[in-house]
Amino acid sequence: MAASQNKSTDAMAALVGAGILLSRIAGLVRLRIFSHYFGLASDAADAFNAAFRIPNFLQNLFGEGVLSASFIPVYAALLARGDKEESRRVAGAVLATLALATSLLVLAGVLASPYLIDAIAPGFHGSKRALAVQLVRILFPGAGLLVMSAWCLGVLNSHRRFLLSYSAPVVWNAAMVGTLVWMGRRADLDRLAVALAWGSVAGSALQFGVQIPAVLALMGRLRLRLEWGNAEVRTVARNFVPVFISRGAVQISAYVDAMLASLLPTGAVTGLFNAQILYTLPVSLFGMAVSAAELPEMSSALGGAEEVAAYLRGRLEGGLRQIAFYIVPSATAFVALGDTLAGALLQTGRFGRADARYTWGILAGSAIGLLASTMGRLYSSAYYALRDTRTPLRYALLRVGLTAGLGYGAALWLPGAIGIGARWGAAGLTASAGVAGWMEFALLRRGLNRKIGRTGLRAGFTARLWMAALLSAAAAWLVKMGVAAWHPVLAGAAVLGVFGGVYLGAALGLGIGEAKGLVRRVQKLMR
Numbered sequence: 055m056a057a058s059q060n061k062s063t064d065a066m067a068a069l070v071g072a073g074i075l076l077s078r079i080a081g082l083v084r085l086r087i088f089s090h091y092f093g094l095a096s097d098a099a100d101a102f103n104a105a106f107r108i109p110n111f112l113q114n115l116f117g118e119g120v121l122s123a124s125f126i127p128v129y130a131a132l133l134a135r136g137d138k139e140e141s142r143r144v145a146g147a148v149l150a151t152l153a154l155a156t157s158l159l160v161l162a163g164v165l166a167s168p169y170l171i172d173a174i175a176p177g178f179h180g181s182k183r184a185l186a187v188q189l190v191r192i193l194f195p196g197a198g199l200l201v202m203s204a205w206c207l208g209v210l211n212s213h214r215r216f217l218l219s220y221s222a223p224v225v226w227n228a229a230m231v232g233t234l235v236w237m238g239r240r241a242d243l244d245r246l247a248v249a250l251a252w253g254s255v256a257g258s259a260l261q262f263g264v265q266i267p268a269v270l271a272l273m274g275r276l277r278l279r280l281e282w283g284n285a286e287v288r289t290v291a292r293n294f295v296p297v298f299i300s301r302g303a304v305q306i307s308a309y310v311d312a313m314l315a316s317l318l319p320t321g322a323v324t325g326l327f328n329a330q331i332l333y334t335l336p337v338s339l340f341g342m343a344v345s346a347a348e349l350p351e352m353s354s355a356l357g358g359a360e361e362v363a364a365y366l367r368g369r370l371e372g373g374l375r376q377i378a379f380y381i382v383p384s385a386t387a388f389v390a391l392g393d394t395l396a397g398a399l400l401q402t403g404r405f406g407r408a409d410a411r412y413t414w415g416i417l418a419g420s421a422i423g424l425l426a427s428t429m430g431r432l433y434s435s436a437y438y439a440l441r442d443t444r445t446p447l448r449y450a451l452l453r454v455g456l457t458a459g460l461g462y463g464a465a466l467w468l469p470g471a472i473g474i475g476a477r478w479g480a481a482g483l484t485a486s487a488g489v490a491g492w493m494e495f496a497l498l499r500r501g502l503n504r505k506i507g508r509t510g511l512r513a514g515f516t517a518r519l520w521m522a523a524l525l526s527a528a529a530a531w532l533v534k535m536g537v538a539a540w541h542p543v544l545a546g547a548a549v550l551g552v553f554g555g556v557y558l559g560a561a562l563g564l565g566i567g568e569a570k571g572l573v574r575r576v577q578k579l580m581r
Contacts, residue, residue: 073220074338080227082399085331087231091238091246093404094328094412095321097182098243102250103327104175105189107312108163124293125205127438128286130212130350140286142273147281148290149205154280160198167191174309175323177316185244189251196255199262200226206265212350213272222261229257289441296443307454307490311483314465319477321412326480328400329416333424333484336384341428344373345435352439363506366436370509373432378511378519379568381428383557386523388421391530391549398546410542412477419481423488426495433498436506445501453494460486515566522560529556 092099125148132141163170167190171183178186207219233253237246270276281287315322348369357365387395392414401410434446464482469475503509530553537545561569 073217073222076221077223077227078335078338080224080231081331082335084227084231084234085328086400086402087234087238088250089328089400089405089409090403091234092243092324093406094324094409096243096324096404097320098185098247100316100320100323101178101182101186102189102247103324104171104178104312104316105186105193105251106254106327107309108167108170108174108190108193124290124438124443125208126212126350127293127441128290129208132286133212142275143277143279143281143284144286144290145205145209145273146277147279147284147287149202149276150278150280151282151287151291152201152205153278156198156201160194163194163197164191167194174313175316176313177318181244185247189247192248192251193254196258199255199258203258203262203265206262206269209269209273210265214350215268215272218265218268222265225260225264226254226257229253229260293438293441293443296447307457307487310454310458311461311487314461314483315480317466318479319475321409322477322480325409325412325416325477326483328396328413329420329480329484332395332399332413332417333388333420336381336424337428337431340377340380340384341431344377345431348373348432348435352436362440366439366506367509370432370436374429374509374511375515376568377428377432378425378516379561379566381425382516382519383523383526383553385421385424386520386527387530387550387553388424389418390527391534391553392417394534394542394546394549397542398550401542407542415478415481416484419484420488422485423491426488426491430491430495430498433495433502433509436502437498440505442505446498449494449497449501452497453490456490456493457487460489518564518566519561522557522564522566525560526553526555526557529553 088099092102129141129144132138132144167187170190171178171186175183175186203222206222210216210219230250230253233250234246237249241249282291311326312323315326352366352369393411396413396417397407397410400413401407437443437446461483464486465479468482469477469479499510530549533552534545534549537548540548558569558572562573
């Protein structure tokens with residue numbers, strides 16, 4: 055049974071990963087073009103990136119993470135029981151409720167934009183603050199459309215249609231890229247930031263539009279009614295509240311980081327934003343891919359308590375191994391080769407080599423908690439499948455408190471104490487968040503072990519992964535010294551290519567099954 059479970063995990067995670075890869079490639083193209091025109095240390099770049107976070111707060115609160123935890127377990131269970139009519143009623147009621155709540159919050163957000171900017175970026179003043187306020191007002195309606203898109207993702211994932219839902223953000227990124235290319239040479243930076251905000255709204259509408267036909271084809275007739283008396287809808291609402299608070303707590307933590315960054319020299323906000331984009335690439339490709347694929351499978355488990363527990367342990371084991379196989383080398387590369395990675399992806403136009411090194415420092419700090427964050431996502435999915443949304447909430451609140459306290463000291467006090475520039479406080483923010491992430495992960499694992507029995511990675515497996523990653527980093531570092539004078543893109547291809555090749559070879563030599571499985575899948579695709 056374990057072998058078949060692992061195969062299904064691989065197949066579904068591969069679909070999620072493929073969709074995410076497409077969207078992340080589009081996002082990296084957008085980020086590179088943004089960096090070309092805006093650079094790193096510009097007021098317009100800081101204003102846009104700060105403003106971009108505020109409506110995203112709405113998207114993240116009501117969007118993918120919350121709906122995945124509250125809606126998918128109920129909807130997928132109804133599908134597993136063959137109750138299609140009730141599943142349609144629940145989906146329609148959830149969409150209607152979501153549309154009402156989101157509309158009210160979008161209106162409130164547009165009206166309260168000046169106060170929101172003062173809360174998230176107290177270091178912004180004058181024209182920089184005025185631009186950020188204008189951008190928030192433009193971006194908020196687009197965030198509402200992205201929440202509707204997240205509902206589509208919940209339906210599609212429950213029907214095991216992963217590729218479309220996770221590749222849909224490609225059109226959103228494409229709209230923003232098109233705006234940058236069209237307006238980049240004909241507008242000053244402030245006007246370009248405003249045009250880009252409108253491009254984001256247009257892309258949000260496109261992202262929702264490309265998914266809704268497939269959703270309607272799967273569901274058939276969709277009835278939009280506020281059926282708050284329905285038992286299954288009430289279950290979704292009960293699950294929603296603690297996950298909403300938990301997700302909100304995590305978002306508040308991110309906003310605390312952004313607020314602290316706004317108190318640092320110009321460039322810290324954009325540097326933190328750039329590093330987080332790169333950091334979330336492996337989190338999305340591997341952590342989110344496995345967790346998203348597993349949630350509907352875990353939620354569909356039937357049988358007695360021991361049968362469900364054994365099933366969840368099997369799926370967790372396969373998922374954790376797959377996550378660690380990719381995340382361990384990702385964290386190693388962030389620390390050892392972050393400047394090469396940032397240079398290859400972002401170094402163009404106003405974004406120079408010094409900016410790439412600055413991004414590297416922030417990225418290296420984020421590597422501390424990379425493995426904990428990705429594995430924690432899978433553990434949270436297991437809790438949600440068991441309809442336990444309160445336990446992850448408690449641990450998320452603890453993480454927020456730790457992140458805020460540690461982040462304040464690491465960002466505003468530590469640089470001066472050790473005699474480095476104040477702007478390096480942004481690296482302290484990501485490092486302190488990583489420490490808090492490990493604490494949250496340890497608590498999630500301990501709590502779930504009490505529910506279903508022992509889970510987690512075996513020490514020998516983890517040691518072999520780190521050995522392979524360190525060998526590949528050493529080989530790549532030698533290549534890095536030899537190609538220092540090359541164009542950043544060519545140098546990145548050479549260094550990262552050697553890193554990946556050596557890691558795969560070392561993993562195969564150390565007998566890591568996930569490496570063998572990867573080779574088999576590649577060979578199958580090439581036939």
